[in-house]
Amino acid sequence: MKRAYYSSSITDFCKQKPEQILGQMTQENSFDLTAFQRNAWVEQVLILKDVLSGYDGRIYFEYSIPRMGRRIDAIVIIESAIFIIEFKVGASTYEAADIDQVMDYALDLRNFHEGSHHVILVPILVATNAPSLECHDNVISADHIYSPIYCNALNLGETLKEILKNKNEKPIDGDEWEGSGYKPTPTIIEATLALYKGHSVAGISRSDSSAVNLSDTSNSVAQIIKQSKDNAEKSIIFVTGVPGAGKTLVGLDIATTHIKSDDELYSVFLSGNGPLVKILQEALARDKVARVKSTGDKIRKGDALSEVKAFIQNVHHFRDEGLVDLVKPPVEHVVLFDEAQRAWSKEQTIKFMREKKNKPNFKQSEPEFLISCMDRHPDWATIVCLVGGGQEINTGEAGISEWFEAIEQAFPDWKIYLSDKLTDSEYGAGEIVNQAKNNSKVKFIPELHLQTSMRAFRSEKVSLFVKQLLDFDIDAARENLLTIQENYPIVLTRDLDKAKNWVREQARGSERYGMVVSSQAERLKPHAIDVRVKANPVHWFLNGKDDVRSSYYLEDVGTEFDVQGLELDWVCMAWDADFRYADKKWDHWSFRGSKWQKIRKFERQIYQKNAYRVLLTRARQGMVLFVPEGDNDDHTRPCDYYDATYGYLRDLGISEL
Numbered sequence: 001m002k003r004a005y006y007s008s009s010i011t012d013f014c015k016q017k018p019e020q021i022l023g024q025m026t027q028e029n030s031f032d033l034t035a036f037q038r039n040a041w042v043e044q045v046l047i048l049k050d051v052l053s054g055y056d057g058r059i060y061f062e063y064s065i066p067r068m069g070r071r072i073d074a075i076v077i078i079e080s081a082i083f084i085i086e087f088k089v090g091a092s093t094y095e096a097a098d099i100d101q102v103m104d105y106a107l108d109l110r111n112f113h114e115g116s117h118h119v120i121l122v123p124i125l126v127a128t129n130a131p132s133l134e135c136h137d138n139v140i141s142a143d144h145i146y147s148p149i150y151c152n153a154l155n156l157g158e159t160l161k162e163i164l165k166n167k168n169e170k171p172i173d174g175d176e177w178e179g180s181g182y183k184p185t186p187t188i189i190e191a192t193l194a195l196y197k198g199h200s201v202a203g204i205s206r207s208d209s210s211a212v213n214l215s216d217t218s219n220s221v222a223q224i225i226k227q228s229k230d231n232a233e234k235s236i237i238f239v240t241g242v243p244g245a246g247k248t249l250v251g252l253d254i255a256t257t258h259i260k261s262d263d264e265l266y267s268v269f270l271s272g273n274g275p276l277v278k279i280l281q282e283a284l285a286r287d288k289v290a291r292v293k294s295t296g297d298k299i300r301k302g303d304a305l306s307e308v309k310a311f312i313q314n315v316h317h318f319r320d321e322g323l324v325d326l327v328k329p330p331v332e333h334v335v336l337f338d339e340a341q342r343a344w345s346k347e348q349t350i351k352f353m354r355e356k357k358n359k360p361n362f363k364q365s366e367p368e369f370l371i372s373c374m375d376r377h378p379d380w381a382t383i384v385c386l387v388g389g390g391q392e393i394n395t396g397e398a399g400i401s402e403w404f405e406a407i408e409q410a411f412p413d414w415k416i417y418l419s420d421k422l423t424d425s426e427y428g429a430g431e432i433v434n435q436a437k438n439n440s441k442v443k444f445i446p447e448l449h450l451q452t453s454m455r456a457f458r459s460e461k462v463s464l465f466v467k468q469l470l471d472f473d474i475d476a477a478r479e480n481l482l483t484i485q486e487n488y489p490i491v492l493t494r495d496l497d498k499a500k501n502w503v504r505e506q507a508r509g510s511e512r513y514g515m516v517v518s519s520q521a522e523r524l525k526p527h528a529i530d531v532r533v534k535a536n537p538v539h540w541f542l543n544g545k546d547d548v549r550s551s552y553y554l555e556d557v558g559t560e561f562d563v564q565g566l567e568l569d570w571v572c573m574a575w576d577a578d579f580r581y582a583d584k585k586w587d588h589w590s591f592r593g594s595k596w597q598k599i600r601k602f603e604r605q606i607y608q609k610n611a612y613r614v615l616l617t618r619a620r621q622g623m624v625l626f627v628p629e630g631d632n633d634d635h636t637r638p639c640d641y642y643d644a645t646y647g648y649l650r651d652l653g654i655s656e657l
Contacts, residue, residue, distance in 0.1 A: 006024050007058065010078070014049055014052060021045050025041055025062060039089070043153075044073060063075050065108050079164060080170060097544070098125050106123040113183075120146070121146065122163055128153040132152055132154060185620075192312075193284065214249060217447050219447075222258075224417055234382075235382045237382065238340075238417070239384065255312075267335065268332045269338065271312070279541050286304075315337060318370075319373075329378075330376075335382075339564075340367075340385035367406045416439070417443050417448065461483060466613060466616040472585075478653045481653045489655075491622075496574070500515075502657060504554075512541075512569050512570075515557045515574060519560060520576070520590055526628075540558060551568065563615070595636065
């Protein structure tokens with residue numbers, strides 16, 4: 001895959017005329033070339049032709065980082081070092097956001113580009129009109145990444161000399177580096193932005209042999225959609241996967257691919273996860289405004305939001321629209337339900353419709369009603385259910401069995417396409433799925449299961465470790481942890497300040513960190529953690545380091561309801577006494593008034609365990625677990641409420657800070 005608009009040996013680059021280089025870059029650029037961009041390219045070429053004269057190596061302009069939806073201005077390979085250069089032509093200051101940007105590029109190459117895993121990476125910010133800074137001793141980390149270096153147009157050459165003078169490592173083979181694989185694992189926000197801009201799921205996701213390729217799953221779904229359309233059939237597809245495997249990414253890929261075509265084929269991505277929907281809509285709208293602004297035009301934020309809301313919607317809004325006219329089919333022929341197992345049971349839906357919608361005669365579960373909306377199409381329709389295991393955290397969430405019962409009882413003509421892993425216990429549909437094996441309209445497709453976590457890209461065994469931890473599979477958890485810790489640190493402390501400092505110290509560039517807690521963690525208030533103060537998830541996940549409402553400040557916290565379906569690079573998780581280890585089992589508690597009350601209902605116990613499963617699988621790169629010491633002078637926080645939990649986690653082999 002050609003990733004750069006321009007690539008060449010440094011020798012040939014220095015011989016070429018600027019207009020030849022510019023012509024090649026312009027030809028590769030698929031967007032309208034503004035005068036500002038053209039002038040910036042000319043300035044960059046002239047600076048680098050002057051600076052690189054006499055060196056051997058390779059140079060790349062506008063090198064694609066699809067995971068981030070961006071391009072690196074220039075990459076220069078000389079001897080054993082890779083210089084990652086971000087130009088700010090005309091800038092007179094070194095801005096913090098620009099410094100983070102070039103560091104993010106270096107981290108992306110280190111983490112996801114095979115040829116960059118074990119070489120020296122030097123991120124350089126060139127603000128062309130900024131004051132010269134003395135070339136100070138820049139810190140180089142254990143993974144061979146320099147801390148960002150600041151230069152202007154005049155001292156870039158001296159900086160390169162300074163960096164190269166003590167390099168004795170083996171020179172980098174430019175052709176080998178260029179041909180090495182790129183295996184990104186984007187955050188869901190990054191992926192949504194990239195897909196909406198027209199990138200393919202193959203370009204922004206891993207494609208190595210250790211994981212079922214996301215594009216294989218997307219292609220399987222796309223083939224079923226085409227078959228349903230060609231044959232005028234109704235079909236429902238169940239895609240399964242471990243936490244963080246990319247189910248939502250598959251859904252977004254299908255939704256963007258089928259938004260609209262010449263034959264008026266529409267699709268929509270639906271989720272009952274309110275925070276996720278708001279965050280993705282806001283991220284897309286902000287990006288749209290920024291991209292339009294970069295061309296010199298303007299667009300109202302409200303107009304941008306209206307556009308993206310047609311692509312990503314709250315499932316409850318889709319449901320309410322279906323209630324307005326019980327005959328008219330929706331405009332979409334393809335709908336994708338994220339976290340389909342969280343759809344409401346019949347009992348919960350009837351109660352809601354009676355109390356909130358004044359529909360006393362409503363008699364359907366949420367899955368049955370949603371299928372009925374799509375069944376109104378006279379020709380064809382496809383529903384894609386994205387199914388996570390062990391993710392139900394709200395009262396009334398029915399699990400996947402409700403979908404099967406609805407199809408069996410009310411829509412027997414629909415064709416069913418299943419992941420072959422849907423019989424696994426965590427999906428809660430084993431018996432029904434086994435019965436479906438005898439149904440001629442059911443087809444099992446292995447590619448509809450995603451078995452490898454993409455969230456914790458440093459270690460694919462984190463979700464398994466969390467399952468083992470929660471299920472008391474102690475020996476397996478200890479053994480698994482040993483294989484995890486080198487690439488994915490998990491640490492333990494009883495000091496909240498130490499925990500906060502740890503995540504701050506781990507993060508580089510704009511890597512996002514934050515604190516997560518259970519929604520039932522009401523006795524963390526002495527540590528200034530109050531779950532009753534609700535954070536705005538849009539500000540928490542999207543705003544920058546200078547905003548006190550963002551996750552970076554480690555003041556507002558995210559609960560399982562805020563963070564499900566999303567992720568942070570580094571997580572500080574605070575563990576309260578609502579979910580306690582005691583006598584080789586979990587005790588479940590809820591704080592009411594001034595005391596803890598035992599949770600006895602099995603369904604609520606499952607929700608609480610799943611809440612901790614969600615919290616423990618939010619980190620992409622590592623996490624610290626904070627378990628308070630308690631206070632024997634406070635009857636709501638005696639030490640023994642916390643000591644056993646801490647001891648259990650420590651005995652699994654989790655390192656103490």
